[in-house]
Amino acid sequence: MEILFNTLKALKIPTIIFINKVDRVGANCNKVFKEIKNGV
Structure with a gap:
């Protein structure tokens, strides 16, 4: 995925990321957002 x-970034192609199943028990939305922001 990386x-x-x-x-996509190198080609400057706009990208939308969908985050699924954040309503499940044990889901950590903040961790997911940080990983996306940091490019992990």
Whole structure:
């Protein structure tokens, strides 16, 4: 996945990320948002 996102970024292709199943027990939304922001 990281290669895909790096390619999209290099080609300046707008990208939308959908986050699913955040309503489940044990889901950590803040962790997911930080990982997306930091490119992990």
